[in-house]
Amino acid sequence: MPDAKESLTDAQLTELIDIVKKIHGFDFSDYTEASFRRRIARVMMIKKLEFYDLKHLLINNPNFFQEFLEEITVNVTEMFRDPAFYKSLHTQVIPYLSTYQHIKVWCAGCSTGEEAYSLAILLNEEKLLKRSFIYGTDINTEVLNYAKKGIYSLRKIKSYAENYLFTGLPGSLTDHFTMMYDAAAIHSELKQNTLFSVHNLISDTVFNEFQLISCRNVFIYFETELQHRILDLFYNSLCPLGYLCLGNKETIRSDIFRKKFKVINQKENIYQKIGS
Numbered sequence: 001m002p003d004a005k006e007s008l009t010d011a012q013l014t015e016l017i018d019i020v021k022k023i024h025g026f027d028f029s030d031y032t033e034a035s036f037r038r039r040i041a042r043v044m045m046i047k048k049l050e051f052y053d054l055k056h057l058l059i060n061n062p063n064f065f066q067e068f069l070e071e072i073t074v075n076v077t078e079m080f081r082d083p084a085f086y087k088s089l090h091t092q093v094i095p096y097l098s099t100y101q102h103i104k105v106w107c108a109g110c111s112t113g114e115e116a117y118s119l120a121i122l123l124n125e126e127k128l129l130k131r132s133f134i135y136g137t138d139i140n141t142e143v144l145n146y147a148k149k150g151i152y153s154l155r156k157i158k159s160y161a162e163n164y165l166f167t168g169l170p171g172s173l174t175d176h177f178t179m180m181y182d183a184a185a186i187h188s189e190l191k192q193n194t195l196f197s198v199h200n201l202i203s204d205t206v207f208n209e210f211q212l213i214s215c216r217n218v219f220i221y222f223e224t225e226l227q228h229r230i231l232d233l234f235y236n237s238l239c240p241l242g243y244l245c246l247g248n249k250e251t252i253r254s255d256i257f258r259k260k261f262k263v264i265n266q267k268e269n270i271y272q273k274i275g276s
């Protein structure tokens with residue numbers, strides 16, 4: 001891959017961000033620069049484009065933008081990713097969630113659905129799924145189409161089953177799937193209470209009130225100021241004493257944020273909203 005820094009000048013990068021914002025309404029100006037540069041370099045390499053070709057396509061070819069978006073966003077995900085997180089959720093959060101009559105969960109930046117379905121499996125095993133609803137959202141429509149299908153290759157299921165083992169949960173991942181020839185389909189009872197739709201964390205607003213929000217492995221791509229704006233969105237989307245899960249790769253040290261949330265698990269970045 002070409003060196004990301006060499007592939008675009010600062011002025012070219014700014015120009016691309018402006019075009020995408022003005023023409024397509026997506027604002028990437030607060031994405032972390034190094035990662036954004038790397039992704040652009042990747043698009044240029046995969047599609048064999050020079051800067052001017054890329055600019056031309058972004059301006060003149062509306063269909064190209066979707067392809068661009070798919071390459072720009074990092075969609076790597078797994079079921080029961082970071083198993084220790086699910087262990088903490090199981091012991092520290094689920095007992096509290098079980099006291100609600102209705103449990104609404106928002107999985108923000110859900111990619112191809114693995115995280116949302118992992119939460120559905122956990123709630124199902126705790127006999128809470130029937131009174132729960134899980135909203136999986138992402139900026140990228142293509143990954144959401146995969147999520148809606150809920151079908152994963154057997155190779156992936158095998159590695160997800162290993163993750164599941166490390167969560168210490170009592171069941172077995174494969175109990176939640178119907179095996180097909182070289183893939184596995186998530187059981188329809190898990191899909192029934194799960195809805196996937198487009199939501200852009202940068203420009204879209206509060207759309208419901210949740211008992212739990214999980215947004216893991218997403219903040220790492222955002223600059224601090226943008227992270228704070230999204231934390232505000234999450235604060236306003238949580239019910240009093242609702243939970244926010246940011247995952248073990250985030251480091252948020254804002255004083256304003258600290259006053260608004262109590263730390264439930266430092267390592268996994270699980271917080272509880274303080275106040276109304």
Ligand SMILES: C[S@@+](CC[C@H](N)C(=O)[O-])C[C@H]1O[C@@H](n2cnc3c(N)ncnc32)[C@H](O)[C@@H]1O
Pocket residue numbers: 073074075076077078081108109110111112115137138139140143199200201202215216217218
């Ligand atoms: C690395 S994946 C994380 C998937 C999952 N949460 C996990 O931890 O496995 C990051 C996801 O965030 C999504 N994303 C990036 N920018 C976003 C935005 N502004 N609004 C909503 N989703 C976004 C990407 O499309 C991608 O699917």
